Amino acid sequence: MSHLVHVKFFARLREELGVAGLEVPVEEAPDLDALKHWLGEAHPHWQPMLSGRLLTAVNQTMTQTNQPLKPGDEVALFPPVTGG
Amino acid sequence: MTATTTERAIEIRVGPEDFTLQAEYDALCASNTDDGAVVCFVGRVRDLNDGDAVQRLHLEHYPGMTEAVLTRLADQATERWPLNRIRIIHRVGDLHPADQIVFVGVSSPHRQAAFDGASFLMDCLKTEAPFWKKETGPDGTSRWLDARQSDETLAKRWT
Numbered sequence: 001m002s003h004l005v006h007v008k009f010f011a012r013l014r015e016e017l018g019v020a021g022l023e024v025p026v027e028e029a030p031d032l033d034a035l036k037h038w039l040g041e042a043h044p045h046w047q048p049m050l051s052g053r054l055l056t057a058v059n060q061t062m063t064q065t066n067q068p069l070k071p072g073d074e075v076a077l078f079p080p081v082t083g084g
Numbered sequence: 085m086t087a088t089t090t091e092r093a094i095e096i097r098v099g100p101e102d103f104t105l106q107a108e109y110d111a112l113c114a115s116n117t118d119d120g121a122v123v124c125f126v127g128r129v130r131d132l133n134d135g136d137a138v139q140r141l142h143l144e145h146y147p148g149m150t151e152a153v154l155t156r157l158a159d160q161a162t163e164r165w166p167l168n169r170i171r172i173i174h175r176v177g178d179l180h181p182a183d184q185i186v187f188v189g190v191s192s193p194h195r196q197a198a199f200d201g202a203s204f205l206m207d208c209l210k211t212e213a214p215f216w217k218k219e220t221g222p223d224g225t226s227r228w229l230d231a232r233q234s235d236e237t238l239a240k241r242w243t
Contacts, residue, residue, distance in 0.1 A: 008146075010144060010146055010214065010216065011144050011216035011218070011228060012216070012228040015228075057146075057149060057214070060146070060148055060149035060152050061149075061152075062153075062212065076146060076149070076214075078146070078214060078216070079216065079228070079231070080211075080230075080231030081210070081211065081212070081213060081214050081215055081216060081231065082210075082215065082216050082217045082228075082229045082230070082231055083143065083145070083174060083186070083209060083210060083213050083214075083215025083216070083217065084127055084174075084185070084186050084206060084209050084210035084213075084215070084235075
């Protein structure tokens with residue numbers, strides 16, 4: 001079983017970061033807050049984009065609180081949605 | 085004669101394909117003698133947004149999550165109102181002014197439930213379903229649209 005957390009970026013955030021996603025070892029990101037911290041540490045130039053207003057989904061369900069992550073989880077970060 | 089029981093159904097479609105209002109209305113009504121009210125909403129691309137001319141509108145989505153959110157909203161709507169049928173269609177990819185973007189159609193025995201159910205679905209779709217719009221103007225410059233506070237306010241009235 002993979003020990004990785006799968007991170008995805010969408011829309012403006014994906015364009016600003018220049019990548020659609022990446023894999024993070026779960027040891028580096030045991031929960032959502034740790035993952036966001038790790039992303040900013042590993043990629044300091046991402047900090048301004050990551051500190052804007054973003055929504056977070058874990059395994060395709062939106063969440064507004066910190067929560068633990070396990071291997072194989074899919075975490076998505078994206079700007080507020082604008083469909084319809 | 086015995087009364088027939090209308091088959092309840094939820095249909096969710098997300099993709100580049102266009103839709104036909106008549107076909108969706110027919111699907112809401114087919115073999116359905118329970119529902120006296122049908123409400124259909126169509127959202128379309130405008131050629132002017134916030135004072136800027138729009139030549140092309142690109143719609144991005146989060147495959148999988150989009151369908152899951154729309155299905156959950158439809159389930160919530162059937163719990164709140166007596167809706168026998170719900171159809172939601174949302175297009176993605178490149179669209180142009182006057183193109184259809186979104187369809188929400190519901191059927192119910194009663195008018196107010198149909199209006200409220202359709203409003204709930206559209207209001208919550210706009211703040212919860214992971215779609216993003218990017219506009220391109222006549223000069224070729226593009227910009228991602230910002231979420232509107234007014235949409236948040238509309239969605240909150242259902243909580």
